[in-house]
Amino acid sequence: MKDIAVHIENLSKEYRIERHGKAETFKALDGINLEVERGKILGIIGSNGAGKSTLLKILSRITYPTTGKITIEGRLASLLEVGTGFHPELSGRENVYLNGSILGMSRQEIRQKFDDIVEFSGIEKFIDTPVKHYSSGMYVRLAFSVAANLTPEILIIDEVLAVGDAQFQARCLQKMDEAKASEGRTILFVSHNMAAINHLCDEVIWLKEGQIVQTGKAEEVTQSYLLQMAEKSQKVALKDRTDRSGNREALLTQVEWLSPQQGALISGKPATLKIDYVSGHLETIGNLRCVFNVYKGNQEFVVTLNNDMSGSGIHQVPGRGSVYCHFDQLPFMHGEYSITCNLFVNGRRSDKVEQAFRFKVAEGDYYNSGHKTAEKRPGVYVAQKWNTLPPAYGSTP
Amino acid sequence: MSRNRIIISPRGNSLSTALHELLQNKDLLWTFTYRDIRVRYAQTYLGLAWSLIQPLFGLAAVFILFFKIAKVETGGIPYLSFALSGLVFWNYFNYVVTQSSSSLVNMQAMIKKIYFPRLALPFGKSIVGLIDFAVALLLLFIANLILNQPVSGLLVFPLILLLTACTALGIGTIVSAISLRYRDLQQIIPFALQLLFFVTPVAYPQALLAGLIPEKWTWVIYLNPMAGLLELFRGFVFGTAISPLVWVSVAMAMALFLTGVLFFMRTDKKMADLL
Numbered sequence: 001m002k003d004i005a006v007h008i009e010n011l012s013k014e015y016r017i018e019r020h021g022k023a024e025t026f027k028a029l030d031g032i033n034l035e036v037e038r039g040k041i042l043g044i045i046g047s048n049g050a051g052k053s054t055l056l057k058i059l060s061r062i063t064y065p066t067t068g069k070i071t072i073e074g075r076l077a078s079l080l081e082v083g084t085g086f087h088p089e090l091s092g093r094e095n096v097y098l099n100g101s102i103l104g105m106s107r108q109e110i111r112q113k114f115d116d117i118v119e120f121s122g123i124e125k126f127i128d129t130p131v132k133h134y135s136s137g138m139y140v141r142l143a144f145s146v147a148a149n150l151t152p153e154i155l156i157i158d159e160v161l162a163v164g165d166a167q168f169q170a171r172c173l174q175k176m177d178e179a180k181a182s183e184g185r186t187i188l189f190v191s192h193n194m195a196a197i198n199h200l201c202d203e204v205i206w207l208k209e210g211q212i213v214q215t216g217k218a219e220e221v222t223q224s225y226l227l228q229m230a231e232k233s234q235k236v237a238l239k240d241r242t243d244r245s246g247n248r249e250a251l252l253t254q255v256e257w258l259s260p261q262q263g264a265l266i267s268g269k270p271a272t273l274k275i276d277y278v279s280g281h282l283e284t285i286g287n288l289r290c291v292f293n294v295y296k297g298n299q300e301f302v303v304t305l306n307n308d309m310s311g312s313g314i315h316q317v318p319g320r321g322s323v324y325c326h327f328d329q330l331p332f333m334h335g336e337y338s339i340t341c342n343l344f345v346n347g348r349r350s351d352k353v354e355q356a357f358r359f360k361v362a363e364g365d366y367y368n369s370g371h372k373t374a375e376k377r378p379g380v381y382v383a384q385k386w387n388t389l390p391p392a393y394g395s396t397p
Numbered sequence: 398m399s400r401n402r403i404i405i406s407p408r409g410n411s412l413s414t415a416l417h418e419l420l421q422n423k424d425l426l427w428t429f430t431y432r433d434i435r436v437r438y439a440q441t442y443l444g445l446a447w448s449l450i451q452p453l454f455g456l457a458a459v460f461i462l463f464f465k466i467a468k469v470e471t472g473g474i475p476y477l478s479f480a481l482s483g484l485v486f487w488n489y490f491n492y493v494v495t496q497s498s499s500s501l502v503n504m505q506a507m508i509k510k511i512y513f514p515r516l517a518l519p520f521g522k523s524i525v526g527l528i529d530f531a532v533a534l535l536l537l538f539i540a541n542l543i544l545n546q547p548v549s550g551l552l553v554f555p556l557i558l559l560l561t562a563c564t565a566l567g568i569g570t571i572v573s574a575i576s577l578r579y580r581d582l583q584q585i586i587p588f589a590l591q592l593l594f595f596v597t598p599v600a601y602p603q604a605l606l607a608g609l610i611p612e613k614w615t616w617v618i619y620l621n622p623m624a625g626l627l628e629l630f631r632g633f634v635f636g637t638a639i640s641p642l643v644w645v646s647v648a649m650a651m652a653l654f655l656t657g658v659l660f661f662m663r664t665d666k667k668m669a670d671l672l
Contacts, residue, residue, distance in 0.1 A: 015670070059405070065407050067407060069404065069406045084511045094431075
C-alpha cells in the first residue's frame with residue numbers, strides 16, 4: 001500500500017469579490033484531487049493567479065477551503081515567506097528563536113540547531129546585532145537559514161530560491177537536495193524556476209485557473225507548460241505610442257513574431273520578425289534602415305539586429321509596407337527580452353521607440369545536440385565547435 | 398507508528414483543538430511575550446523604570462482629581478492605599494484590553510503568511526501585562542505597610558488577577574476579531590476605556606455609584622465585571638463589605654471570556670481572507 005503524506009479531496013476555494021457593485025464569487029481552486037506520497041518532492045507550477053498560492057495557503061492553514069478536505073499525516077511547516085515575524089529591534093539571535101518558534105520549533109530544538117543555523121547563514125559576526133542594522137541580503141540569509149534547518153516531515157516551499165545571491169541560492173538548492181536524500185521528507189515546492197523544478201521534483205502538477213491540467217514526471221509537465229506559456233501571439237501595436245523621437249518621415253506601426261509554432265519562440269527553431277511601417281507623405285522610400293537593439297530584461301544589451309550591418313540593404317520600397325527579419329535558427333536563449341526599435345529613412349532617424357516590446361523565448365535544443373540545454377539565462381547562442389585538435393593556423397601565437 | 402494527523406476542512410478548528418494547540422505551543426506564547434517585552438524597552442533610556450513611573454503618575458492624577466478636588470470618602474482607608482488597590486487591576490485590565498484588541502491587526506503580515514495558534518497573540522498580551530502588574534502590586538504592598546494597612550489579604554490577588562485577565566481577554570478577543578473587518582473599533586477602544594474608568598469604582602468607593610441609582614437597579618453596576626472584582630479584592634484586603642451581587646461580576650467575567658474565545662475561533666478561519 002502506498003504511504004500517503006498529503007491527501008487532498010475535491011478541494012475548492014471561493015472568494016467573494018465585489019465588482020460594479022455586485023457580489024461575485026471567484027473560484028481560486030476548483031475541485032483539486034491530489035495524493036502526495038511520503039518522501040516525494042512535488043512541484044507545483046502555473047502562471048500567476050492559477051491558484052498555487054491559494055493551495056499552499058490552505059495546506060499551511062492560513063486560510064480555509066470552501067469545500068473539500070485535506071488529510072495531512074505528519075508535522076508540517078511552511079515557508080511561504082521567509083523571515084515572517086522578524087522584528088527589527090531584536091538581535092539576530094533573538095530573531096532566530098522568535099522565527100523558529102513561529103515556524104513551530106520548540107526552544108530546545110532551536111537551541112540544538114542554533115549553531116547550524118548561524119553557520120549556514122554565514123553572519124556569525126553580527127548575530128548579536130539588531131537586525132535593523134542588517135543589509136537586506138543578510139536579513140534574508142538569516143531568515144532562510146532558520147527555515148532551512150526545520151525538520152518537519154512535510155515542508156511547503158514557495159519561491160524561496162528567488163532570494164539571495166547566486167552562491168547562497170546554490171547552497172539552498174544543495175540543502176534541499178540533502179532534504180530530499182534524508183528519509184521520509186515530503187516537500188511541496190512552488191516555483192517559476194523550471195530548472196529547479198526539473199532538478200528537484202519527482203512529480204509535478206500544473207495548475208491553471210484553479211484546476212490541475214497536468215500531472216506527471218517533472219520534465220514532461222514543465223515542457224508542456226513552457227510551450228503553452230510561449231504560445232501567446234507576440235504582436236505589439238506601436239502606432240499609439242507617443243513616447244517616440246525622430247523626424248517622423250516614416251513610423252513603425254506594428255512588430256510581430258511569426259513562427260511555425262503559432263508565434264511561439266523556441267531556441268533553435270525558425271522564427272521571423274515582421275515589422276510594419278508607414279510614411280505620411282512618401283510614395284517610395286529610397287533607403288530604409290532598421291536597427292533593433294535587443295535587451296535582456298530592461299537594461300542589459302544583448303545584440304543588435306541591423307539590416308545594413310548584416311548586408312541586406314532595403315531600397316526603393318513603398319511608403320507603407322512590411323520588412324521581415326528571418327532566423328533559420330532563433331539564437332536567443334530561454335528568457336525574456338525587450339527591443340528598442342530605430343527606423344532610419346535615407347540615413348536620418350525617422351522613428352525611435354524605446355522598450356517597444358517584450359518577448360519570451362522557450363528553451364530549445366539550439367545545437368541539435370540531443371540534450372536539452374541547461375542554460376536558463378537570457379543570452380544568445382553562437383556557433384562553436386569543440387575538439388582536441390589545434391587550429392589549422394597553428395597553436396602558437 | 399502514530400503520526401500527528403491534521404485534517405483541514407471548511408469547518409476550521411474546534412475550540413478544544415485550538416486550546417490544545419495553544420498549550421502545545423507554550424514556547425510560542427513565551428516567545429511572543431519575550432518579544433513584546435524586549436521591544437517595549439528597546440531603545441528606551443529608563444527601561445523597566447517606566448513600569449514604576451506610569452502607575453505613580455496615574456496615582457497622582459486620581460489623587461488630585463478624586464481626593465483633593467472631588468473629596469471622595471473612602472470609609473477610613475487611606476486614599477493612596479484605596480486608589481492603588483483599584484489601579485493595580487485597572488491598569489492591568491486597561492493594558493490587556495488595549496494591547497490584545499490591536500494584536501491581530503498589528504500582526505497581519507504574519508497572519509497572512511503563516512499558521513500558528515492565533516489565540517497566542519491576544520493571550521500573549523495578558524502575560525506581558527504581568528510585569529507592570531507586579532510592580533504596581535509591590536507598590537500597593539509598600540503603601541499598605543507604610544500606611545499601616547493590612548497586607549495579608551493581598552494574597553487573594555491571583556484569583557482577582559485571573560478573573561481580570563478573563564474579562565480583558567474576553568473583550569480583547571472580540572474586538573481584535575471584529576477590527577479585522579472594521580478598523581473603526583480600534584478608534585473607539587481608548588475612549589470607551591476612559592468612560593468605563595469613570596463608571597467603575599476604581600478611584601472612588603462603590604457606594605458613591607450605587608447612591609446615584611435606585612436600589613433595585615444596583616445589580617446593573619455589577620454587570621461591569623471590574624466593579625465586582627475590585628469590591629471583592631478590597632473586601633479581602635481592607636475587610637470592607639462584599640455584596641452577594643459580586644457573583645454577577647464573576648459570572649460576567651467568565652461569560653465574556655468564553656464568548657470572546659468562541660467568537661475569535663469563529664473568525665479564525667476567515668482571518669487571512671479579511672486582511
